[in-house]
Amino acid sequence: MKDTFERLMGVIEERKTADPASSYTAKLMHAGVDAMNKKVLEEAYETCVAAREQDRGHLVRELADLFYHALVLAASCGVKVAEIAGELDRRSGVSGLAEKASRGQT
Amino acid sequence: MKDTFERLMGVIEERKTADPASSYTAKLMHAGVDAMNKKVLEEAYETCVAAREQDRGHLVRELADLFYHALVLAASCGVKVAEIAGELDRRSGVSGLAEKASRGQT
């Protein structure tokens, strides 16, 4: 997965400067933060639909879409995969309901 | 990241059978697919807000929340991290707008 995510992020970062006419990733980043946000929300919705239907194959594809679009948004803001991983690692070791408090949720 | 995601998924899977009173992950899975879906959508929204505000630190934390809750949903449906990575790898090598077609988007 490290290779997958890091490699995917590398591809996304390279496409920041690609031609929006030939790269979907470049087109999305060029369209701006609200366009990327809408895609993240749309993929989140599609993930939820697939989960509700207990359709594993569909869910795998939608999760891949969600992760891809979330990484495009991350890249557009200069966030690295290692930072997300670091945040997740920082939280692990924390168990039980304490997890929730560590995320500042109510 | 492999270690991060695989390890996190291992922790989530272990908690499937934990006591919902002491594990946030168990509590969430116990609450069912609609409860997990709402968390995925809520975290997607919070990710969008952080991205709009160009607040990198906030965005890192929200992306971590989004990935964590997406993995909880995945685990509850028996989806493995390797399947999501496999789907993302399958798509790579595909470049430009062809990416979009490969995801079956309109």
Place this chain on the structure above:
Amino acid sequence: MKDTFERLMGVIEERKTADPASSYTAKLMHAGVDAMNKKVLEEAYETCVAAREQDRGHLVRELADLFYHALVLAASCGVKVAEIAGELDRRSGVSGLAEKASRGQT
């Protein structure tokens, strides 16, 4: 408002059978429930953004978009404005936190 909502719903219902090439409403209904759902979620997101920015003019336009798309979805499922109004009326008279219970929320 009765006139507004009832009249709008009348227009939407008429367009159910219009040519999708010349009517946005017909095009949306023709595209199916997932397409309408995505528009409802997109407009909900845009409403949230306008509210966060405390931009009244923007918020009025987004709320109009949200209500319009919600009514298109309602019409596509054969739901009448009077049924939604009836449900809201049924709940009124209910005050305080009892409202929440009446909606079956947790």
Place this chain on the structure above:
Amino acid sequence: MKDTFERLMGVIEERKTADPASSYTAKLMHAGVDAMNKKVLEEAYETCVAAREQDRGHLVRELADLFYHALVLAASCGVKVAEIAGELDRRSGVSGLAEKASRGQT
């Protein structure tokens, strides 16, 4: 519907200053814009689920929830029902795909 929406909005506006411990509406407004936004998105999701399942009774209840929470958000920003109705009326008379352009959608 005019009576319904105007009356509901009147109730919501009265509760702006109610005790959050005894009024769900006051509690929601007191919790702030992000809390109200999350409820709007959650109700939009539940509306989508009900529409997908073609469950009319469920859809009516979820649409009522969505409209109620959208009006709470509107009220918290000082938006009147008449403004939303005015915006919808302004757009009517506009037919076909011209509707879309009038909403500034792409």
